[in-house]
Amino acid sequence: MTGLIIFLIFLLLGVIIVQIGRVSELASKIRGEEEVEQQSTNRQAKMLMLFLALFLVLGLGSAYYFKDVMLGYGPLVAASDHGGDIDSLFNWTLFFTGIVFVITQILLFWFSYKYRTMPGRKAMFQPHNNTLEIIWTVVPAVVMTFLVVNGLVVWNEIMAEPNGEYLEIEATGYQFAWDIRYPGADNKLATKNFRLIDPATNPLGIDWTDDKSIDDVILTGADKIVLPVDTTVRVRITSKDVLHNFYLPHFRVKMDAIPGLPTFFVFRPITTTKEFRKNLKNYPEWRTPYDPEDPESKERWEMFDYELACAELCGKSHYAMRRIVEIVTREEYNEWMAEKNTKPYYRTTIRGTDADPRKGELLDIEKKNRNIELTSEFTLATESESLKDKIINLKNIFYETGSATLDNQSQSELDKLSQLLVQFPSVNAQIISHTDNLGDADLNYTLSESRAGNVRQYLLNKGINADRLSSVGFGEIQPIESNGSPEARESNGRTELRIISNLIVKN
Numbered sequence: 001m002t003g004l005i006i007f008l009i010f011l012l013l014g015v016i017i018v019q020i021g022r023v024s025e026l027a028s029k030i031r032g033e034e035e036v037e038q039q040s041t042n043r044q045a046k047m048l049m050l051f052l053a054l055f056l057v058l059g060l061g062s063a064y065y066f067k068d069v070m071l072g073y074g075p076l077v078a079a080s081d082h083g084g085d086i087d088s089l090f091n092w093t094l095f096f097t098g099i100v101f102v103i104t105q106i107l108l109f110w111f112s113y114k115y116r117t118m119p120g121r122k123a124m125f126q127p128h129n130n131t132l133e134i135i136w137t138v139v140p141a142v143v144m145t146f147l148v149v150n151g152l153v154v155w156n157e158i159m160a161e162p163n164g165e166y167l168e169i170e171a172t173g174y175q176f177a178w179d180i181r182y183p184g185a186d187n188k189l190a191t192k193n194f195r196l197i198d199p200a201t202n203p204l205g206i207d208w209t210d211d212k213s214i215d216d217v218i219l220t221g222a223d224k225i226v227l228p229v230d231t232t233v234r235v236r237i238t239s240k241d242v243l244h245n246f247y248l249p250h251f252r253v254k255m256d257a258i259p260g261l262p263t264f265f266v267f268r269p270i271t272t273t274k275e276f277r278k279n280l281k282n283y284p285e286w287r288t289p290y291d292p293e294d295p296e297s298k299e300r301w302e303m304f305d306y307e308l309a310c311a312e313l314c315g316k317s318h319y320a321m322r323r324i325v326e327i328v329t330r331e332e333y334n335e336w337m338a339e340k341n342t343k344p345y346y347r348t349t350i351r352g353t354d355a356d357p358r359k360g361e362l363l364d365i366e367k368k369n370r371n372i373e374l375t376s377e378f379t380l381a382t383e384s385e386s387l388k389d390k391i392i393n394l395k396n397i398f399y400e401t402g403s404a405t406l407d408n409q410s411q412s413e414l415d416k417l418s419q420l421l422v423q424f425p426s427v428n429a430q431i432i433s434h435t436d437n438l439g440d441a442d443l444n445y446t447l448s449e450s451r452a453g454n455v456r457q458y459l460l461n462k463g464i465n466a467d468r469l470s471s472v473g474f475g476e477i478q479p480i481e482s483n484g485s486p487e488a489r490e491s492n493g494r495t496e497l498r499i500i501s502n503l504i505v506k507n
Contacts, residue, residue, distance in 0.1 A: 038119070045113040052109035056102065068285045071249060075280045077308070080325070081268040084254035085154045092150065094141050118453035164267050166232035169225075172204055173237075173244030173257040173310060175318040179204055180225055182337070184215020184344055189236070194260075197240070201355040208350060208357050211291065214365055217337075218345040224324045225308060228333035229272045236264045248275070248325060254311060269327045276327075277304050326475075335394045362396060367412040370396055374413065378420045381499040382427055385503035390499040391432075397455060397495040404450035406458065414455065418462035428501040431471040435479055441476055448473030455495060470500075 068074030072087040115123075170181040170189055181204065183189050190206050190213030197205035206213050219225065227233055237246045237257045244257040246265065255265045271279075280286040280301035291297040310321035328336070350356050374392070381390045394417070398407035406414075421427065433452035435444040452471035460466055481488035 003109045015284070038117070045116040048109050048112050052105065053202075056105065064068055068283050075276075075283050075286065076250070078250070078252050079269060079271040079276060080251035080253065081270055082154075082158045083250075084266075085157070085253040087129070089147075089151055089154055093147060096296045109219070111277045158266065162232045162234055164232070166234050166266075167228070168234045168236065169227075170236040170238070171246050171257070171308075171312075172240060172319065173246070174240040175242065175315045176310075176320040177221060177247075178308060178310075178321060178323055180219040180223075180323070182217040182219070182340065183212070184214060184217060184341055186215060188212045190216050198355065201350065203240075206346075208245070208346060208355075211364070214343065214346050214363060215344045216346065217343070224326045226326050226328060226333060226336050227269055228330045229269050229327050231330065231333075232266065234264060234266045237265065242314050243312050244314050244321070247309045247311035248306065250306050256312070265417045272327045272329065273304075273306060274304070277301050280304055299349060362409045362412065367396070371415065371416045374416055375420065378417075378424070381497075382424055392497045392499075394455075394495045394497055399451055402447075404447060404454050406454055414458050415462070418459050419458065421464050427499060428468045429470075430498045430500050431459075431469065432470075432496040433473045434492060434494050435476050436492045436494070437479070437483045439488065445473060445475030448475045451495065 030325070050305070068076070070076065072090060078084050078087055098251070115121075167187075168183060168189060172179040181189060190210040192205045193207055194205050196202055196207060202208075204218070206216065235253075235255075236248065237255050239257040239259045241259060243259070245254065246257050247254045248267075251267050251269060253265050253267050255263050257263065281299075283301075286301040286304070288291050288299045289295055290300050290303040290311050306325040306327060308321075308323040310318060312318075344494075352359055358460045374394075377392045380443070381392055384390065394413055396411045396413035399405060399410075400407060421429070433448040435448050437444070450473070452473045456469050456471040459469060476492070479492040480494075481491045483489050483492060
């Protein structure tokens with residue numbers, strides 16, 4: 001119904017304009033062409049002056065009225081360290097171009113009024129004026145020099161590589177989302193190679209043989225981009241398909257994401273999301289309902305979020321590249337990052353799969369974590385009265401297939417175990433070996449005996465007294481799983497350490 005009414009209004013306006021034209025045509029025939037033309041010219045000149053006044057008043061007035069919802073004005077000041085310099089550049093540009101715009105418009109409409117057609121008036125022919133040419137050449141040149149030089153100074157300061165400590169993250173654009181990658185505990189991002197891209201397992205083409213890849217964190221699509229306040233952030237910006245643009249409007253960050261040509265941007269957030277919302281609350285424009293159709297909805301300031309957008313028209317779902325950015329305190333960021341570090345992409349998605357080039361190899365971080373775990377288990381075993389606690393599963397003891405020969409990857413666990421036995425000289429222990437149920441039971445028993453003996457001998461070679469260590473093999477008679485799957489059989493084929501005496505006297 002609303003559309004029909006609007007259509008009828010425009011139809012009526014068209015009819016009125018046509019009728020006015022017919023009336024003017026009839027009047028010109030009655031009063032004469034020249035008189036009607038002069039009246040029409042005078043009327044149009046006055047209307048142009050009226051339009052000029054309304055245009056300037058309404059244009060400048062609306063800019064002032066809506067200033068509190070425009071970037072750079074009211075509460076929407078820059079939330080980054082360099083943002084004020086960017087806003088200053090825009091304000092200087094607006095100042096000079098605004099002066100030119102207003103003067104140009106006034107002269108344009110005033111000349112249309114002053115020099116309108118009048119009886120007996122002739123135009124003056126002026127082909128050349130040196131003074132005018134000097135003025136309109138020198139003045140723009142000076143203004144442009146100021147704007148360009150000022151812009152270059154600001155740009156060079158912004159794009160300088162950061163000094164001191166900084167956080168580096170990576171944003172990879174594609175149709176139609178962003179993949180955001182954080183460094184892990186080492187604070188270093190792993191290298192990438194587009195030849196390694198696999199949409200199913202390695203969408204970013206990360207080189208899993210790079211040690212820095214082990215703890216890299218890749219956010220899921222539902223995750224917010226969380227950054228600490230008052231911390232320098234360097235963003236690596238890349239694209240996998242078409243041209244995108246990494247745009248953080250509230251931080252005055254904007255940089256193209258170009259396939260095959262990595263770019264970057266450095267900025268320092270200075271206002272947390274909570275602080276920005278609190279400031280918005282002071283402005284009436286932001287205390288209106290977020291949903292105009294639901295008066296009970298939260299107010300706009302409460303729903304405000306910093307955001308990452310793509311500022312290039314990259315396809316029909318271009319709008320879907322929006323992501324929420326949250327700026328938090330350093331303490332809140334450390335807590336968030338600690339939780340993310342428990343689920344690095346490589347260890348949760350790639351490790352141990354066919355896509356893992358290090359499958360079957362113990363990583364340094366795994367050795368380190370296992371040493372910490374083994375120390376805790378050993379200490380508990382020496383202090384606990386529980387028989388269950390006194391048995392430690394030596395998770396990283398490996399043998400060659402079907403053999404009692406220790407694999408080289410067992411060295412880390414055995415060396416740590418020898419250190420613990422030296423650290424606790426009053427502890428006596430027994431090495432226990434088990435096998436799965438594949439093959440002959442007697443052969444499995446013999447194999448387990450040999451394996452336990454080899455582990456004992458390794459520890460003796462490290463200087464452990466032979467009287468403190470014994471070994472025994474149980475073959476396949478003490479499984480902890482059903483042996484119904486390769487994983488279960490692997491669990492059953494284990495080596496254990498049992499604390500059998502602890503002579504430490506406690507006060």
